[in-house]
């Protein structure tokens with residue numbers, strides 16, 4: 001079902017981190033298709049230029065290229081500052097950049113752990129801080145969205161930093177939502193299941209592995225990036241005007257204890 005409307009976000013400014021591919025890119029395209037002017041962040045400027053060519057043009061001005069490394073606090077601050085200046089404001093902040101690293105937990109390297117936490121958690125705090133300061137200083141309302149994961153809830157062995165980081169952003173969503181609800185600032189998140197994006201190249205192009213992943217999902221298939229973009233648009237829209245502090249699991253039923261589909265326990 002296509003629920004898009006060319007006008008839902010007309011006149012709105014949106015910033016998306018980690019937007020060069022996967023969920024971030026699909027979300028940037030979806031917001032642009034509904035009239036928003038979007039600032040797109042990732043490390044590589046050339047990939048952002050390529051993405052911009054695929055985004056619907058809007059009257060408010062060109063979509064903004066905002067290169068920067070979300071692992072580096074100075075880059076995050078610069079991306080926020082420059083994007084707000086280029087967009088002339090901000091209505092929706094989407095903290096989507098995320099990385100994972102597989103390693104047995106007894107072999108975790110501190111630098112690697114800190115790197116995952118910097119991209120997946122600290123950048124969320126720094127981006128949110130800048131947006132909240134801007135909205136409060138100008139007495140404006142806005143909304144923050146965070147891309148978490150089913151691994152906020154489901155432990156992911158050998159991905160300790162990733163699991164921990166998604167647990168942290170779940171708490172950040174709730175804490176910020178409570179702190180800023182009285183100011184009309186909403187904070188929510190989506191927690192995707194297994195989605196077909198470059199992050200999952202390891203199994204997407206291997207039919208056996210793809211089937212194994214699909215077999216673990218009650219709906220019998222992984223999700224598409226646009227199926228995460230759509231809930232993000234909903235949560236950013238006026239349709240979600242009374243929703244704050246929520247994490248929407250978008251996972252084809254992955255968090256429903258799928259083993260209980262068959263009655264093995266009684």
Ligand code: NAD
Pocket residue numbers: 017018019020021022023024041042043068069070071096097098099119147148149150191192193194195196197198199200
């Ligand atoms: P992806 O690897 O396809 O894309 C990640 C994006 O983040 C890319 O644009 C990449 O360039 C960017 N990025 C990575 N490190 C960065 C950095 N240091 N600075 C700036 N940008 C950086 O991944 P995806 O599947 O689109 O994931 C997007 C978000 O969704 C992540 O937070 C991820 O944890 C989450 N997620 C994905 C899945 C899935 O199955 N794909 C499931 C659950 C949660």
